[in-house]
Amino acid sequence: xxxxxxxxxxxxxxxxxxxxxxxxxxxxxxxxxxxxxxxxxxxxxxxxxxxxxxxxxxxxxxxxxxxxxxxxxxxxxxxxxxxxxxxxxxxxxxxxxxxxxxxxxxxxxxxxxxxxxxxxxxxxxxxxxxxxxxxxxxxxxxxxxxxxxxxxxxxxxxxxxxxxxxxxxxxxxxxxxxxxxxxxxxxxxxxxxxxxxxxxxxxxxxxxxxxxxxxxxxxxxxxxxxxxxxxxxxxxxxxxxxxx
Amino acid sequence: xxxxxxxxxxxxxxxxxxxxxxxxxxxxxxxxxxxxxxxxxxxxxxxxxxxxxxxxxxxxxxxxxxxxxxxxxxxxxxxxxxxxxxxxxxxxxxxxxxxxxxxxxxxxxxxxxxxxxxxxxxxxxxxxxxxxxxxxxxxxxxxxxxxxxxxxxxxxxxxxxxxxxxxxxxxxxxxxxxxxxxxxxxxxxxxxxxxxxxxxxxxxxxxxxxxxxxxxxxxxxxxxxxxxxxxxxxxxxxxxxxxxxxxxxxxxxxxxxxxxxxxxxxxxxxxxxxxxxxxxxxxxxxxxxxxxxxxxxxxxxxxx
Ligand SMILES: Nc1ncnc2c1ncn2[C@@H]1O[C@H](COP(=O)(O)OP(=O)(O)O)[C@@H](O)[C@H]1O
Ligand SMILES: [Mg+2]
Numbered sequence: 001x002x003x004x005x006x007x008x009x010x011x012x013x014x015x016x017x018x019x020x021x022x023x024x025x026x027x028x029x030x031x032x033x034x035x036x037x038x039x040x041x042x043x044x045x046x047x048x049x050x051x052x053x054x055x056x057x058x059x060x061x062x063x064x065x066x067x068x069x070x071x072x073x074x075x076x077x078x079x080x081x082x083x084x085x086x087x088x089x090x091x092x093x094x095x096x097x098x099x100x101x102x103x104x105x106x107x108x109x110x111x112x113x114x115x116x117x118x119x120x121x122x123x124x125x126x127x128x129x130x131x132x133x134x135x136x137x138x139x140x141x142x143x144x145x146x147x148x149x150x151x152x153x154x155x156x157x158x159x160x161x162x163x164x165x166x167x168x169x170x171x172x173x174x175x176x177x178x179x180x181x182x183x184x185x186x187x188x189x190x191x192x193x194x195x196x197x198x199x200x201x202x203x204x205x206x207x208x209x210x211x212x213x214x215x216x217x218x219x220x221x222x223x224x225x226x227x228x229x230x231x232x233x234x235x236x237x238x239x240x241x242x243x244x
Numbered sequence: 245x246x247x248x249x250x251x252x253x254x255x256x257x258x259x260x261x262x263x264x265x266x267x268x269x270x271x272x273x274x275x276x277x278x279x280x281x282x283x284x285x286x287x288x289x290x291x292x293x294x295x296x297x298x299x300x301x302x303x304x305x306x307x308x309x310x311x312x313x314x315x316x317x318x319x320x321x322x323x324x325x326x327x328x329x330x331x332x333x334x335x336x337x338x339x340x341x342x343x344x345x346x347x348x349x350x351x352x353x354x355x356x357x358x359x360x361x362x363x364x365x366x367x368x369x370x371x372x373x374x375x376x377x378x379x380x381x382x383x384x385x386x387x388x389x390x391x392x393x394x395x396x397x398x399x400x401x402x403x404x405x406x407x408x409x410x411x412x413x414x415x416x417x418x419x420x421x422x423x424x425x426x427x428x429x430x431x432x433x434x435x436x437x438x439x440x441x442x443x444x445x446x447x448x449x450x451x452x453x454x455x456x457x458x459x460x461x462x463x464x465x466x467x468x469x470x471x472x473x474x475x476x477x478x479x480x481x482x483x484x485x486x487x488x489x490x491x492x493x494x495x496x497x498x499x500x501x502x503x504x505x506x507x508x509x510x511x512x513x514x515x516x517x518x519x520x521x522x523x524x525x526x527x528x529x530x531x532x533x534x535x536x537x538x539x540x541x542x543x544x545x546x547x548x
Binding site: 078080082103151 | 249454455459460462463464465466468469
């Protein structure tokens with residue numbers, strides 16, 4: 001589904017790589033947490049998957065396509081298979097909830113008929129039935145993020161990328177969003193979520209990929225935010241002092 | 245592609261940037277008016293050149309009883325002298341350069357003079373004896389008048405050999421200079437127009453950067469994203485081009501046909517028909533300029 005082979009990303013004017021020789025494979029249907037401190041390269045990883053950035057070296061395959069071989073004219077069509085959600089929602093303030101979600105379909109040329117079926121469907125999925133006529137500023141943060149998720153999944157993407165989707169939300173609201181993301185994942189969408197929300201990662205017990213300074217230092221199935229064993233690279237073998 | 249959506253985006257863009265759009269309209273209007281004027285001036289010059297150069301001849305003037313110039317000594321050229329010149333014109337050396345020639349005797353010259361100055365007081369003052377006799381020579385290549393001048397100027401009874409194109413050359417030099425000035429101004433104005441269009445589109449894109457970001461994210465095709473902006477620039481420029489086309493037609497109708505033709509009868513001027521050909525050219529030029537400028541301006545937002 002997503003495969004990184006020795007991917008390094010160095011931004012111009014920044015000597016230290018944002019991602020350093022990253023090797024990673026994410027399979028269809030997985031739910032993966034990308035964890036790590038600010039600046040560890042989580043967003044860079046997601047942007048590379050979206051082909052918003054090019055890797056400095058290495059190869060990226062997404063949905064069976066070599067991203068290095070997709071011409072820039074084809075990139076939009078490639079992106080239609082991906083949904084994206086951000087910490088700051090990125091809704092259009094002058095459009096209603098319905099229109100925000102419909103916009104996605106309009107700009108990729110879907111018919112009116114299709115839009116009028118798909119948008120209410122997506123709004124129902126995220127639990128916003130009957131709120132299609134509201135404007136973003138009339139909604140709570142959690143509701144706005146649900147609109148953003150509805151927009152991301154309305155075209156039934158195979159992969160949903162979420163960059164700290166709960167970063168602006170309180171814990172209770174975050175739980176609601178996580179339940180929603182799990183439901184979307186259960187329906188077959190691969191979900192990759194960057195976060196540094198310890199509670200959420202610990203509770204869900206999903207695959208955890210940890211980045212430190214652009215390197216993968218841990219890739220654990222059913223893991224928690226903090227690792228069970230100390231870092232091999234930074235500490236010599238010794239008693240496991242770190243609490244699970 | 246959904247036409248309705250695109251058009252409503254274009255409308256929004258135009259309204260949102262009204263003052264910039266107005267300046268685009270005005271700048272394209274003025275620049276294309278210069279372009280149109282330059283084109284018409286060029287065609288006027290070409291038209292006049294063809295007209296005059298076809299008629300322009302080399303005159304071989306003969307001495308009269310009153311002339312002292314050249315080899316003349318107040319002695320009219322004799323028939324023998326005239327025959328000698330004609331023999332030269334027919335000789336193997338000169339004949340290949342000559343298309344046609346005719347002799348204008350005093351009677352004919354007098355007639356031509358009377359025709360040219362009909363109604364003028366001077367016409368009643370001249371008599372046939374005052375007129376200068378001449379050979380009027382049409383050259384195969386009008387550039388080669390020097391050959392004729394070299395061969396004939398020194399002959400007895402010849403006052404002078406005059407290439408009439410030398411008079412015309414001065415006039416055309418002035419006309420050409422003004423036409424080049426118009427072209428130069430037009431070029432500068434077109435650069436200004438292109439930059440202004442690019443800036444306007446960039447502003448428009450900036451004010452819609454949120455939508456643009458989302459469009460790119462959800463996979464709107466580049467063409468879909470580009471089209472409203474390009475159309476926005478093109479619509480504004482086409483408005484300006486329409487005004488320029490109208491202005492050019494008005495200039496020809498009121499100034500050239502209404503004023504110049506009355507003032508300088510006998511000269512053929514560009515007509516409204518010529519302007520009607522130029523107007524669509526301006527329209528296409530304005531549209532193309534805007535399409536290219538907005539395309540370049542917006543492509544920055546489409547880079548992946
Ligand atoms: N557009 C950019 N230009 C230059 N450096 C960048 C850019 N984006 C990110 N970086 C750098 O790359 C590193 C990783 O950033 P990022 O991927 O945003 O990490 P995270 O999302 O984990 O906080 C950081 O050092 C950051 O400063
Ligand atoms: Mg980030």
